Amino acid sequence: MASSESNTRAFLERLAASPCCAAITVESRLEEALESRVGIIFILRADGLALRPLVNRIHRAGRLVAVHLDLVDGVRPDRAGVSWLGRAGVDAIISSQGQLMPAIRREGIVAIHRLLLIRRSLLDAAVAAVSKSGANIVEVLPGVILPEIAPALPKLNVPLLAGGFIRTEAEARAVLAAGAAGVTTSSVNLWRADFG
Amino acid sequence: MAEQRFGFLPRILVASDGREPLQVPEPLADAVLLRDLDLATLVTAAGRARPPLAVDLDAVQGLNPDAAAVRFVTGELGIGVVLTRRPAMVAAAAELGALGLLHVFGFDSTGLGRSLEAHPRRPGVGTMISPGPVLAHLLPEDLVRLPRPVVAYGLIGSAELARRLLQRADAVVLAPEVAIRLVDAVRHTAPGDS
Numbered sequence: 001m002a003s004s005e006s007n008t009r010a011f012l013e014r015l016a017a018s019p020c021c022a023a024i025t026v027e028s029r030l031e032e033a034l035e036s037r038v039g040i041i042f043i044l045r046a047d048g049l050a051l052r053p054l055v056n057r058i059h060r061a062g063r064l065v066a067v068h069l070d071l072v073d074g075v076r077p078d079r080a081g082v083s084w085l086g087r088a089g090v091d092a093i094i095s096s097q098g099q100l101m102p103a104i105r106r107e108g109i110v111a112i113h114r115l116l117l118i119r120r121s122l123l124d125a126a127v128a129a130v131s132k133s134g135a136n137i138v139e140v141l142p143g144v145i146l147p148e149i150a151p152a153l154p155k156l157n158v159p160l161l162a163g164g165f166i167r168t169e170a171e172a173r174a175v176l177a178a179g180a181a182g183v184t185t186s187s188v189n190l191w192r193a194d195f196g
Numbered sequence: 197m198a199e200q201r202f203g204f205l206p207r208i209l210v211a212s213d214g215r216e217p218l219q220v221p222e223p224l225a226d227a228v229l230l231r232d233l234d235l236a237t238l239v240t241a242a243g244r245a246r247p248p249l250a251v252d253l254d255a256v257q258g259l260n261p262d263a264a265a266v267r268f269v270t271g272e273l274g275i276g277v278v279l280t281r282r283p284a285m286v287a288a289a290a291e292l293g294a295l296g297l298l299h300v301f302g303f304d305s306t307g308l309g310r311s312l313e314a315h316p317r318r319p320g321v322g323t324m325i326s327p328g329p330v331l332a333h334l335l336p337e338d339l340v341r342l343p344r345p346v347v348a349y350g351l352i353g354s355a356e357l358a359r360r361l362l363q364r365a366d367a368v369v370l371a372p373e374v375a376i377r378l379v380d381a382v383r384h385t386a387p388g389d390s
Contacts, residue, residue: 025306044306116301116303117303117327117350117351118301118326118327118350118351119211119326119327119349119350119351120350120351120353120371121211121231121232123351141303141304142302142303142304142327142330142333144330144333145327145329145330145333145351148329148351148353148357149327149329149351149353151353152351152353163304164302164303164304164305164330165302165304165305165330165333165334167335171333186305186306
């Protein structure tokens, strides 16, 4: 089993080549994602107990797959749930639950901790929790405001993803310029865009 | 439905933890939103000469954001604007004549849509959206789904951003220093300036 660190390097290489990731909530969008330029597909909603065929299909198409542990059906966001997704072959797991990051890494999976941007008085505690969790990558939501709040965002020593309300190429470029390594989006036009 | 006793919603609300009276200019002194405090501090702040206008019911330690809490803050404390994530409680606030603001989170379009499905959509209940800057990025079809009044709350770090958000929001919640800068900027803007 490859380590979480080496898998993170591979994940970041994919992002460098194609910084837009497809976020899909229904399986019917998968074909469009596989026909696009994206290198990584984020599954936000699905039957977590029947993921393996979906994961295999994405891998056969040469793409990586990240699954949102807190949102998929049928799988509890705990260590056993992490282990289950590991057996399904996912490359990365997203969760808002920092205490699960070490368990995700032990499975050799890329650990992505979601940081929800709400208000300033909650931000420091949220950033401290993210810093302590040992995630490989942090995903900030709503990512579209990253350019506006980046100066106020305490320094995080891990790569950033940005997701939420990123719909246009201009927004995606602004978010990348603000320091994100990649964006997650459900906008098909961005899946097809060339950010090279 | 009870008579609407609290129709007043200023365009700028000033966030405070209620520990000390805010040193802010006159137009802001009556527009305080309390959050991140405990129940005893809330009661003390409500007893001051300039009582708070609004409270974030979910951000008061020791206070369970339920119907009894809504009755207490609107009745005993006389607070006119009640913010909470709980749809039934903003409806209860409206029943008691207060303005209820359902706190929704704009992290992504799917989540925002789900939050709005639970909105009571009745008179006396508006929408508080966090983080505030996301309001500038919503599409027109998203905006029309937000029952008014709409208030932008959280991470509005500059007066310029606040002004921009006020083109879409009925009000914004600001830290005192940003609110003061915004009021100063408005005062120094000549009629006709954009």
